[in-house]
Amino acid sequence: MTSAAAIAAAAVVVTGGLTAPAASAAPSAATVLSEVYGGGGNSGATLTNDFVELANHGDAPFALDGFSVQYLPASANASWQATKLTGAVAAGGQYLVAEAKGAGGTVALPTPDATGTIALSATAGTVALVSGGDALTCKTAADCTTDPRVKDLVGFGDAVVREGNPAATPSNTTSIARAESLTDTDDNSADFTAGAPTPTNSRGETTGTGPGEPQPVSARIHEIQGTTRISPFKDKKVGDVTGVVTAVRSFGSSRGFWFTDPEPDSDPRTSEGLFVFTGSTTPSVAVGDAVTAQGTVKEYYPDAPATSNYQSLTELTGAQWTVESHGNRLPPSTVLTPDQVPDALAPNAGGTIEPLPLEPSKYALDFWESHESEIVSVSDARVVAPSNSYDELYVTTKPQQNPTPRGGTVYLGYDKINTGVLKVQSIIPFDQQPFPKVNTGDVLTGTTSGPVEYSSFGGYTLFASRLGAAKDNHLQKETTRRQRPGELAVATYNVENLAPSDSDTKYAQLAHGVVDNLAAPDVVTLEEIQDNDGATDDGVVAADLTLRKFTDAIVAAGGPQYQWREIDPVNDKDGGEPGGNIRVGFLFNPARVSFVDRPGGSSTSSVGVVTEQGKAHLSQSPGRVDPENEAWTDSRKPLAGEFVFGGRTVFVIANHFNSKGGDQPTHGRYQPPERSSEVQRQKQATVLQDFAAKLIAADPSANVVAAGDLNDYQFSPALAKLTSGGKLKDLISTLPPAERYSYVFEGQSQVLDHILTSAAPRGVDYDVVHLNAEFADQASDHDPQVVRLRPSTGNRLPDLAYDLLDYLDQLLGRTAPRG
Incomplete structure (x- = not known):
């Protein structure tokens, strides 16, 4: 659409022969008005109600909480009327708003997603999608344009407020509707055409409005359910459907009841139960009622049926029923x-x-x-x-x-x-x-x-x-042991979109996790650190306020005064919550470990490996690993840092690979499911492995720790790539199989977070510390993990000396740093 500012500027030029321009509302990101009908219940109408329909042409659900649909009659001195909306429009889906009911008509709308009382004109008026519930006050095209709350608008008939030319004049038997492509050219007359009304709700249900509608076909529940996932009666009207009510859902937006035929057939494939969907209306039935119902059989998908990855639910919609008796015995479960x-x-x-x-x-x-x-x-x-x-x-x-x-x-x-x-x-x-x-x-x-x-x-x-x-079986949050003086402890922790706006409680809980449960590691790689204003998308990328609040919370929890290192990303280029600019970073305890700062690191510059006197070093520290590589498109870039512990160099690489978004669900209708997101993670694993291999090629005794949320399993192709060639070892695979998890998704305890090490470190001791994923009260949805190790010097005799000192520390129970 043309910008609202440009139209507002043009509106001041109203001289001889010119009129004020038509409105061109600033659109919502994805959702537009798709159909308007004002003839419901009028003479000659088939439908009983007026309606407004919305459609989402985007690839993500569009939340409607706080939005409204508003109507302005075409007559002079009229006022806007509003119907408030709730819920969301699914990607590729529709949303039906029922308005006033007339005295005529014979066919009800499909179950609406929202209901108002506005009586729309059948022939002329303006309908707007508005961010906010207060009635608009604008009365001209130019004034409505300057109101930023107006997200989409259509004027029809002789409406004064419209975009471009008004849409065609509808009637008692026709609506105005956009083409299936939802084209929006800023000209209502070009975008909307008149035709038979086709109200469609969020479940994809519509209503036939023509004469001679088919009569219901008698069917039993097991016949409706059939022997496959799709009912043989899909989109057909059925009647004489009998059963006993077994459960009622009396709240929420998907109310209804389940009923079961007490006389099952002998086929184990056919279910004897069926759900009757009544929308936001509580059905007037009780458990134990014997009912006879009729309605239309639908296969409900949560999104557009043609493209859905999910399975469907067979249900009865637009139903009518008769309660034959009460208090009947329920069929056995x-x-x-x-x-x-x-x-x-x-x-x-x-x-x-x-x-x-x-x-x-x-x-x-x-x-x-x-x-x-x-x-x-x-x-x-x-x-x-x-x-x-x-x-x-x-x-x-x-x-x-x-x-x-x-x-x-x-x-x-x-x-x-x-x-x-x-x-x-x-x-x-x-x-x-x-x-x-x-x-x-x-x-x-x-x-x-x-x-x-x-x-x-x-x-x-x-x-x-x-x-x-x-x-309550009294599951306890785990704690790990404190590292000994000669051990370097490196942890990784996904802190789940941490932003300054998060509560002090979340910060305190995370901080106590670091101090008490992780025993104050020397180095922590962090994932999902958001910028200073969180998800506000205003160009801010710095995260110093987030990190300062976190390190202060750690001190308040009794921990050390950690320092941090990170590199701000390019705005909105690293994926995650829009505007959040999540990134990886390091915390380190300067009383135990030193960070080697080398200039040159930036959001787009690439860290290299240099060799000095046979030892590997980073060209930048901190530095991003090949950040311009297409493997990191819309994903976090790895961050490499050079540390010194007890005179020994350790390279730590913080990671957060791309998410599993876009993969087909394990329980969906496509089997086996396609895991399309794996392709990018394999590319990311290749880049990371190549970088680690360069460090180890420059110095075979290099101490390398790669840690973070890799968003993949220990048995995945990405981890197979990372560990191929034996340069890096995935420590989660050293645990007994029953203990290999750091995350719980849909009831499955699984691995997303990893720590990998090169062969050089000795005394490697690894622990996943379960303190979040298994608990209702969690500071993050990920469990942190920690590795304790003795870095190598690359020389056998000094390494033996360090090992001996560590052994003595262990015998004496010493945990304080050596003087």
Whole structure:
């Protein structure tokens, strides 16, 4: 769109023969008005309500909290009317706002995402998408243009306020709508055309408005569910669907009820349960009611169905039902025993598994799908991931499947997904039973039961209508031993988007983790340090305020006065939260270790390796490793630093590889899932390995420590590349398999963080310190880790002397630095 400033400037030129320019609203990043209809309930109309539809042409969800849809009639002296919005428009998705209902029409809108009471004109007016809920006051095109709250705007008929020329005049039977491409040329007449209204909500549901709509087809629930993931009745109207209500969701934006046919068929592939979606309306049914329902069968995806990586949920929408009787006995639940869910996750389809016949005895995803919307139950379920801010937790139905010593379930290979892991949410109102706050290893005692559904966030989910009591197994946060005088301790810690605006509580918790749990390491590589104003995207890249607040918190926690080294990135070039400018950096304790400062390091300059008297050194310290290499596009650049400990040189490289964003989910409809983000991490691993190899080629006895959040597993191609040739050793792989984790995702304890060392250091002692990932109360979502080592001098006799001193320190229990 043309800039608002340019139009505002042009607006002052109103002389003979010229009129004020039409509005050209500054658009939102991704979401626009896509359809407007004001004829609902009018004479000749089929639809009963007016509506406004939004669409998101971006590649990320667009939050609508604080936004409104507003309407200005075309008549003189009219005022703007507003309908406040909540929720979000999914990437590639739509969002439906229902407005006033007329006396006529016969077809209701699909379940709206927001509801207002504005009576739109069928033929003329202006609709705007506004950041804010207060009614606009502008009455002319130029005035509306200068209001920065207006993000998109369409005037139709003889509207005075519009972009360019007004859109065509709609009617009681037609709406105005953008083309599917959502083209926005600043001219409403070019962008919108009149046609039959096609209201579509965030679930992709629409409403036929033509004559002669088909009559519902009688169907049983197991016929609707079918023997694959997609219902044979998809997008068809069904009737005479009978069952007993087993659970009701009475809050949130996805309300509805589940019902189950008490007379199942003999096919184990077909579920007997079905969810009836009622949107933001609480259904007037109770558990135990026998109902007969009709509605349209839909496959719900959380985003655009054509491009979704996720599985769908078969549900009944636009439903009507009759309660035949109350207090009926519920159909029995499926009791989940340890051996019931298969160990294999899914068939190797080489693409989508949706059309494949279900094999619930062979594959876990098929097992859950064959019980979709049925009641399942599990007894004394062990928690394998802590409760979170979304009121979710994870349990295992297979307690002997790859258990960790601390109660989790460890992920050890792409073909070793822990299929017993099940997400639990609650449909019990929280004022009746608050959602439990639990840690890994706790237990939901007794029975936890409820309908099971697929969720894009976490896979199959038990929506508990009965929630077991939480038993605290008193999991303790780990502490590591303090390094001895002759040991150098190097730790790595992802501090999760740390910014000055974060609470003092978070800073204190992180600081105590460094001082108490990590025993004040000599060097700490930090990941996710944000700039001085956090996620505000205003060009600020310095992070000295963030680091000063953190080091001050460490002192307040009883720790040393750490110094720091880092290099500010180029604004918005290193990925992460927009505006945050996350980077890696070093903290070091100058009482124990010295940093060798060499000038020349910058956001774009590349550190090199130089040799002096047979010893390797960095050309810059700190210095970034090949920052202009395309491997680091939109990703953090590694930072190399040269340290001296007890007269011995140690090279530490801080890292934060690109995230797994864009990968297909392990539980999605594509099996095996595509891990597209791995390509960049392999390139990053190649650059890092090459740099480490140059250090070791310059000095075979070089002490090299590469540490950080590599965003990948110990069995991944990226780690295979890093460790190929034997120059670097990944220390996580030296631990027993059950202890190889530093992060918990969707109930799977797994590795993202690593410390790798060259062959030169001696007495290498490595520890992952579990103090975050397994706990509901966490300062970061990552666990830190630490390595203690004796650096080599490159000369056997001095090394033996250092080893002897360290042995004496160990015998005498000394921990203070030597004088």
